[in-house]
Structures are given as structure tokens and as C-alpha cells.
Amino acid sequence: VERATVWVDTVKRGPMVRQVRGLGTLVPVDEARRWVPASTQGRVEKIVMRPGVQVTPDTVVLELSDPNVQQALTDAEQALRAAEADYNSLKARLDAETLNQRAAAAIVRADYENARTEREMNEGLAKDGLVSNLILKQSVVRAESLGTRNSIETDRLKVTEASMRAQLQSSQANIDQRRSTYNLRRSQVEQLRVRAGMHGVLEQVPVEVGQQVQPGTNLVRVADPTRLKAELRIAETQARDLTIGQIASIDTRNGFIPGKVIRIDPAAVNGTVTVDVALEGALPRGARPDLSVDGTIELERLENVLFVGRPAFGQEQSTVGLFKLDAAGEATRAQVQLGRSSVNTIEVLSGLAEGDQVVLSDMSAWD
Numbered sequence: 001v002e003r004a005t006v007w008v009d010t011v012k013r014g015p016m017v018r019q020v021r022g023l024g025t026l027v028p029v030d031e032a033r034r035w036v037p038a039s040t041q042g043r044v045e046k047i048v049m050r051p052g053v054q055v056t057p058d059t060v061v062l063e064l065s066d067p068n069v070q071q072a073l074t075d076a077e078q079a080l081r082a083a084e085a086d087y088n089s090l091k092a093r094l095d096a097e098t099l100n101q102r103a104a105a106a107i108v109r110a111d112y113e114n115a116r117t118e119r120e121m122n123e124g125l126a127k128d129g130l131v132s133n134l135i136l137k138q139s140v141v142r143a144e145s146l147g148t149r150n151s152i153e154t155d156r157l158k159v160t161e162a163s164m165r166a167q168l169q170s171s172q173a174n175i176d177q178r179r180s181t182y183n184l185r186r187s188q189v190e191q192l193r194v195r196a197g198m199h200g201v202l203e204q205v206p207v208e209v210g211q212q213v214q215p216g217t218n219l220v221r222v223a224d225p226t227r228l229k230a231e232l233r234i235a236e237t238q239a240r241d242l243t244i245g246q247i248a249s250i251d252t253r254n255g256f257i258p259g260k261v262i263r264i265d266p267a268a269v270n271g272t273v274t275v276d277v278a279l280e281g282a283l284p285r286g287a288r289p290d291l292s293v294d295g296t297i298e299l300e301r302l303e304n305v306l307f308v309g310r311p312a313f314g315q316e317q318s319t320v321g322l323f324k325l326d327a328a329g330e331a332t333r334a335q336v337q338l339g340r341s342s343v344n345t346i347e348v349l350s351g352l353a354e355g356d357q358v359v360l361s362d363m364s365a366w367d
Contacts, residue, residue, distance in 0.1 A: 001331070007361035008325065009309035013354045016307045018299040018342040020242070022275070024232035026252070026291045029278075032227035034198055036220040038213045039191040042066035051203055055196035061205065061220045062194035064213070069192065073185040080178040087171040094164040101160045105153040112146035119143040200224035203289075225288055228279060230259060232295040233272040239264070241299045248277045251294040255284030261297060296343065305339075306348040312362040316341035323359040324352065331359060 027033075042064035049061045119139040125131040196202065204221040207213060230250045234242065248259040263276035277295060314320035318338055323331035336358075339347030352358065 001366065003329070005361075006359045006363070007309075007312075008357050009360050011306060011308045011348060011352045011354055011356045011358065013306050014304065016302045016305050016342065016345055016347065018241075018302065018340060019296050020234055020238040020299060021294065021296045021343045022232040022234040022272070024230050024275075024293055024295055026228045026250075026287060026289060026293055027231050028223040028225070028289055029227050029229045032200070032224040033203075034222050035218045036061075036194060036197055036222065038064070038194075038215055038217045038219055040064075040066055040069055040188050041212070041214050042069070042192055044207050044209050044211045044213065047205060047207075047209060049196075049202055049205070051205060053202050054200075055202050055222060056199055057195065057197050059196045060193045061196055061202065062207070064192040064194065066192060069185070069188050073182070073189050076178070076182040076185040080175070080182045083171075083175045083178040087168070087175055090171050091168060094167060098157075098160055098164055101153075101157050105150075105157045108146065108149050108153045112143070112150040115139070115143040115146045194219050196220065196222045198222055198224065223289060226283065228283065228287065228289065229262070230257075230277040230279065230293055230295055232275045232277060232293075232297070234275050234297070236268040236271055236273050239268075239273040239275075242273070242275060242297065246297050246299065248295055248297045250277060250279065251296070252284055252287055252291060253293075254286045257281045257283065257287075259295075299342075302340065302347065306352065306354060307345045308348055308352065308358060309360050310341060310344060310346045311358075311360040313364075314338055314346070316346060319351075322352075323363055325357040325359070334358075 043066070044062060045065045046063040047061070048063065049055065049059065055061070119136075119142075122131050122136045122139045126133065126136045200222045201224075202220065203223050205219070206221075207217075207219055213219065230248075232248075242261065242264050244261055244264065246261045248261060250257045250259055257279050258281045259277040259279045261275055262278045265274040267273075275295075275297065277297070311320065311322060314322075314336075316338055317340075320336055320338060321333050322336045324334045325331055334351050336351035337349040339349045341347070
């Protein structure tokens with residue numbers, strides 16, 4: 001056998017890193033890609049921006065029109081003005097009633113003070129015999145009567161003021177309701193000018209001028225190209241040891257980005273399991289959404305183990321026949337028990353020693 005036609009590797013002892021590898025793409029993280037839906041029905045009047053341009057939250061992408069929304073805004077504005085006018089009219093009327101009640105209460109209180117002063121004066125004169133008991137009794141009765149009236153008028157004034165506050169609060173609640181409706185209608189009119197809503201790149205505008213859209217229809221998709229994650233597709237036979245938090249490395253063909261596993265799809269599709277990797281390093285130039293990448297995930301680090309390159313045939317936890325070279329260049333078949341595997345290396349449990357050279361390429365032609 002020509003030595004140059006076979007692949008030979010040397011058995012080593014030391015730390016071995018178990019890895020799995022898969023192809024994938026770069027995609028924006030979940031919160032960095034957003035659809036902007038229609039909040040009301042309308043007709044597309046103008047497409048201001050086309051996909052591929054940089055946008056900010058206030059960038060207008062589409063302009064819609066809907067006469068019903070404009071009419072609803074006008075009706076809401078008129079209802080708000082009518083409610084404010086009713087409030088002002090009610091407040092003026094209640095203020096007048098309160099002032100009249102205060103004036104009546106003030107007159108009664110003045111009469112009561114005069115009657116009380118007269119009673120005190122007659123009581124002093126009666127002690128000296130200068131006033132008859134009849135006049136004294138009349139002044140006492142009048143003072144008590146006016147005292148009762150003063151108390152009633154004071155309570156009536158308090159009730160009037162409380163009633164005034166309650167009526168004004170009810171009228172103010174009506175104004176607040178009308179204002180809320182007006183603000184809603186105004187926001188609906190403003191939303192006819194569809195804005196991007198975030199910093200990023202405009203990805204899609206799946207509508208055309210003249211098209212009628214309903215509430216909830218997706219109008220614009222925006223993504224932030226600087227906030228990406230990698231979606232890797234790992235073969236389902238290699239995905240059993242994957243866990244959240246494992247270290248990963250993403251090859252963009254223009255540099256490597258360190259990362260960490262943040263999600264593992266519970267279901268396999270077409271023989272692969274989708275794994276999301278959060279990127280923790282700076283993006284190299286040319287990194288963009290949907291860029292094809294190659295990812296490697298580190299499963300574990302094995303310390304002080306015997307390992308060799310993965311042979312062409314031979315799965316982990318199996319026994320295979322490998323050709324071992326001696327010093328004279330002869331190849332002799334040896335039964336080798338293999339253990340845990342990685343992308344390019346596999347653990348040797350028995351059958352080989354450190355420093356042995358073995359043929360890893362396909363030798364079935366010499367069986």
C-alpha cells in the first residue's frame with residue numbers, strides 16, 4: 001500500500017475537547033425583528049420607503065387613508081368640546097347657587113349674633129331689675145331660634161358644596177371619557193402614517209399602492225442587523241449531549257465569534273435539531289441576517305485521556321479493527337475499543353498505546 005494514499009494519525013494522551021458541529025445561518029434575535037401591523041382598516045396611498053434602507057422609530061414607511069377614521073376623529077373632537085362647554089355651564093350655575101346659599105347663611109348668622117348679644121344684655125339688666133322677665137324670655141327664645149336656624153343654614157351650605165363637587169366630578173369624568181376617545185381617534189389617524197417603530201433596516205413591505213388592508217395585516221418588517229444570533233442545525237444523533245449554556249464558536253468565513261447555547265429545539269426536523277446560539281463577541285465585517293455560518297459547540301473537556309483522530313468507520317462506544325504501524329512500516333490489524341467522540345477526535349479505551357500510529361482512512365479494500 002502506498003503510504004501517501006492512506007491517512008495516518010498518532011495516538012496522544014492529554015486533554016480532549018468533545019465538540020459537535022453543524023451548519024446554520026445568522027438571524028436577528030427575537031426582539032430585534034418586528035412586524036408592524038395595521039391598527040385600522042385602510043387603503044395604501046403611498047409607499048415612502050423600500051426594503052434595504054436604514055430606518056429609525058419615527059421613519060414613515062407607508063401612508064394609508066380611511067375616511068371613516070377621519071370622520072370619527074372629527075366627531076370625537078366635537079363631543080369633547082361639547083362636554084367641556086357643559087362642564088363650564090354647570091360650574092357657573094353651581095357657583096351661583098353656592099354664593100346664594102353663603103349669603104343666606106351669612107344673614108342668618110348675623111341675626112343670630114345680634115339676638116345672642118341682646119339676650120346677654122337683657123340678662124344683665126334683669127339682674128338689676130331694669131328689664132321685665134317677659135322681655136328677657138322673648139330675647140332668650142329668639143336667640144335659641146336663630147341659633148337653630150344658623151346651624152341648619154351652616155349644614156345646608158356644606159351639603160350644597162358637597163353636591164357641587166359631586167356634580168363637577170361627574171361632569172369631569174364625562175370630559176375625561178370624551179378626551180380618551182378623542183386621543184384614541186387621533187392616534188388612529190396618526191397610525192395611518194405607518195412608522196418603522198425601531199432602529200434597523202427595512203426588510204419587507206408586502207403590500208402595494210391601492211391595496212385595501214384590514215386591522216392586523218402585517219405591513220412592514222424591520223430588523224436590527226447588529227443584534228444577531230446563530231441558528232445551527234445539529235444532526236439528531238449528535239444532539240443528545242447538548243445543554244443550555246454550552247460554549248460555542250461561530251465561523252462566518254470572515255472571522256470567529258464566541259457564543260453560548262440559549263435554546264435547543266425539542267423536536268427534530270429532517271434529521272436535525274435546531275440550536276440557537278447567542279453571539280457574545282463583536283460581529284466581523286460582512287455579518288448580516290441569513291448569512292451561512294459553521295458552528296462548533298463544546299460539549300465537555302476530558303482530562304488525561306487517550307485519543308486519536310476519528311477513523312473513517314467506527315462510531316463511539318464500539319470496537320473496530322484498525323491497522324497499527326510498527327517501526328518497519330508494516331501495518332497490522334488491531335482490535336480497538338473506542339469511547340466518547342468529538343468532531344475530529346475519538347477516545348481510545350483499549351487496543352492502542354500512546355505514540356502508536358494507526359491508519360484512519362478506509363481500508364476495506366484490503367479486507
